[in-house]
Amino acid sequence: MNVFSLLLQNKKKEIVSTTPYRLRKRLTAPDPYLESESEYSASCSEEDEEDQKEVSTVLSGQETPAKTKAASTPPPRNTLAKKNKNKMGNLVEEYFEAHSSSKVLTSDRTLQKLRKRRLNQQTLHDLLKKAPLAYAAEIKELNQQHERLFSKWMLQLHLGFNIVLYGLGSKRDLLEKFRTSVLQESVHLVVNGYFPSITLRSILNSITEDVLNHIGTFRSPPDQLEFIIKKFKEDSSLELYVLIHNLDSQMLRGERSQQILAQLSSLPSIYLIASIDHINAPLLWDQAKLSLYNWLWYETTTFSPYVEETSYENSLLVQQSGSLALSSLTHVLRSLTLNARGIFRLLAQYQLKNKDNPSYAGLSFQDFYQQCREAFLVNSDLTLRAQLTEFRDHKLIRTKRGADGVEYLLIPVDDSTLADFLEKEDEDI
DSSP states (O other): OHHHHHHHHHHHHHHHHTOOHHHHHHHHSOOHHHHHOHHHHHTHHHHHHHHHHHHHHHHHHTOOHHHHHHHHOOOOTTHHHHHHHHHHHHHHHHHHHHTOOSOOOOOOOOGGGOSSOOBOHHHHHHHHHHSOOTTHHHHHHHHHHHHTTHHHHHHHHHTTOEEEEESSSOOHHHHHHHHHHHSTTSOEEEEETTSTTOOHHHHHHIIIIIISOOOSOOSSHHHHHHHHHHHHHHOTTOOEEEEEEOTTSGGGOSHHHHHHHHHHHTSTTEEEEEEOOOTTGGGGOOHHHHHHHOEEEEEOOOOOOOTTTTTTSOOTTBOOOHHHHHHHHHHHHHTSOHHHHHHHHHHHHHHHHTTTOTTOOOEEHHHHHHHHHHTTSOSSHHHHHHHHHHHHHTTOOEEEEOTTSOEEEEOOSOHHHHHHHHHHHHHHO
């Protein structure tokens, strides 16, 4: 019996002394990869306790080294990556399964099903006027701070700089205040860049006809620009202030328009003050244009609503009527000469007389030329063609050739809007 107990003790000593090498290595020098893993490092103490339990189990239970190695071997390093990948793959499959149905559900709640009729432009404008303006006192104080800069702007304009205003909110009222308070006794030109039919030619025509009192036409805008530059250099007493609302508007963003306006602003006797609203407006100008403009930048945040600037935009919530076309028509013709307005009136009157004629295709050019000569509006067909080209640029008229090759002129406006326009013109006269 004593011999058997001695043999058992010797056998236990042999088991303790022959602990597997990998187990001893793991207990003495832990794997750095396992320590770097956040999931294992957070439960390091728990694993150590489990390892100690495993060692004690081996020692007490006399398990074989192979079983001890299997119980103590750490999980493979790419196990977590595989689990995450499988989980992501399952989520992707579930997403496409959920959206793989060919049936598309679309709401039938359209604007046509609204019980209330859509508002017209004037009604919407009146309702917006009645809406109280938030922070009205603070906005008024902010605008007063901007108005204190008017004298400084005038000084900087005469020193050879041009001024550009930027910031959140409409700057139209601010520029209008500058015009009425400072430029009343000076020759100035106001350009509404947000107007949908504004063109570079109309701006140049306003300068040559209204400022320089020149009667005649030009072959192209560059020729007209050369004429303006020549006149301003010859007469040093000429001075012109140009105020442009929304210089970055859709109609003035073109390369040629910006180049010609920059050349105009570089003249010593032309002073330009403009406003921009688009966040990417400075990208319109390269280094050459910036050197011509010679800007001084003023941050003039007003927080004022863009009422006038957006009045020419189409809206799904506003009933599309002739009011928008009438307003556009009136604004365009106000920028033209008296002769041009008279020519357009003749065409509009003739079109209204034939509104009940279903076969009316328009007024032929020769007949229209005779009427204009009788009214002493033109003296040659070249003058009339030049004026019709301007109308075409403003999209006021449309020309087409009939089957007989005759050119016909037509105003693309409905009869009721055209009648309202003539009535308004008679009131102005």
